[in-house]
Amino acid sequence: MSAPLAVVTGASGFVGSHIVDELLANGARVRCLLRPGSSTRWLDGSTAEIARVPLDRVEPIAEAFRGATWIIHAAGLTRARYPREFHEANVNATERVLRAAMQAGDGLERFLLVSSQSVAGPAAPDGRPVTEGERPDPASAYGVSKLRAEELTLLLKGRLPVVVIRPPAVYGPRDTAIYKVFAAVKRHVLPVLRRGGRFTLVYAEDLARAVRLALIEPRALGEVYFVGEPEATDYVEVGECVERALGTWAWTVSPPFFLLDAGAIVSEALGFLTRSAPLLTREKLREIRAGDWVCSSAKIRAQLGWEPRFPLEEGIQRTADWYREQGWV
Numbered sequence: 314m315s316a317p318l319a320v321v322t323g324a325s326g327f328v329g330s331h332i333v334d335e336l337l338a339n340g341a342r343v344r345c346l347l348r349p350g351s352s353t354r355w356l357d358g359s360t361a362e363i364a365r366v367p368l369d370r371v372e373p374i375a376e377a378f379r380g381a382t383w384i385i386h387a388a389g390l391t392r393a394r395y396p397r398e399f400h401e402a403n404v405n406a407t408e409r410v411l412r413a414a415m416q417a418g419d420g421l422e423r424f425l426l427v428s429s430q431s432v433a434g435p436a437a438p439d440g441r442p443v444t445e446g447e448r449p450d451p452a453s454a455y456g457v458s459k460l461r462a463e464e465l466t467l468l469l470k471g472r473l474p475v476v477v478i479r480p481p482a483v484y485g486p487r488d489t490a491i492y493k494v495f496a497a498v499k500r501h502v503l504p505v506l507r508r509g510g511r512f513t514l515v516y517a518e519d520l521a522r523a524v525r526l527a528l529i530e531p532r533a534l535g536e537v538y539f540v541g542e543p544e545a546t547d548y549v550e551v552g553e554c555v556e557r558a559l560g561t562w563a564w565t566v567s568p569p570f571f572l573l574d575a576g577a578i579v580s581e582a583l584g585f586l587t588r589s590a591p592l593l594t595r596e597k598l599r600e601i602r603a604g605d606w607v608c609s610s611a612k613i614r615a616q617l618g619w620e621p622r623f624p625l626e627e628g629i630q631r632t633a634d635w636y637r638e639q640g641w642v
Contacts, residue, residue, distance in 0.1 A: 323388030431456035435604030485517030558633035
């Protein structure tokens with residue numbers, strides 16, 4: 314019998330490329346759906362098949378899905394200049410991908426949507442982690458767009474073998490977001506955007522293993538899972554781990570919100586002028602202020618037996634080692 318065929322959208326990205334690595338390491342054939350012009354730097358040297366397919370039309374996507382055992386929809390937009398960009402990339406594109414998946418054939422065993430903790434919103438005011446059974450309450454346009462993508466996916470669970478994974482903030486090798494923390498600490502500055510704010514993280518390889526389990530475990534069918542480390546963390550703890558990993562020290566700097574707001578306005582203006590998505594926006598700050606972003610992964614641990622292999626300290630050290638090898642720090 315031939316190995317299962319996994320078709321992965323967003324395979325050139327940070328999360329998608331780790332999913333590709335995990336699937337290949339466990340014997341799957343992998344077809345990577347990349348937009349024309351997308352980089353293959355994290356895929357070069359692997360045995361994955363590369364298919365250049367725009368996500369703005371159903372027909373070419375459907376052709377790329379033919380014969381798939383598993384479809385992993387990891388493509389999406391996490392930063393945008395305008396809410397409509399989130400809607401197009403995370404809602405409309407998901408609708409087209411789902412329509413294409415309906416034509417994949419009888420061999421399709423799973424359609425997995427990589428969603429986001431942002432769908433659920435922050436934890437309760439008392440600090441209790443948010444769970445899958447609670448009513449979603451997104452605090453940003455990004456979160457709303459991912460919720461709409463989930464709703465489209467789950468509407469089809471009677472016609473497609475769907476499952477949804479909701480990761481919190483993901484970190485690890487290849488990540489350019491947490492890299493900014495490493496770069497700042499290297500310069501002896503630890504930025505703290507919200508003192509006392511707690512959040513859940515997950516190491517990229519641990520997330521990729523959760524995805525694979527959700528593809529092969531029968532109990533996952535039709536389910537939604539948070540995937541994160543069992544213990545919440547905060548900016549200071551992460552920063553101290555980064556300091557130890559880099560063998561350096563850093564001053565903790567917590568700018569007042571009015572300065573952050575001003576910085577966000579400047580960032581948005583530069584994004585408008587350069588036609589690029591800004592990293593810091595006023596909406597992102599509202600999301601940070603909304604509360605603690607802590608979720609519970611008890612459900613996936615109980616149902617699928619998933620456990621994170623890399624605690625925060627080890628994950629940060631492995632990430633730092635990779636950044637050094639790449640010459641990033």
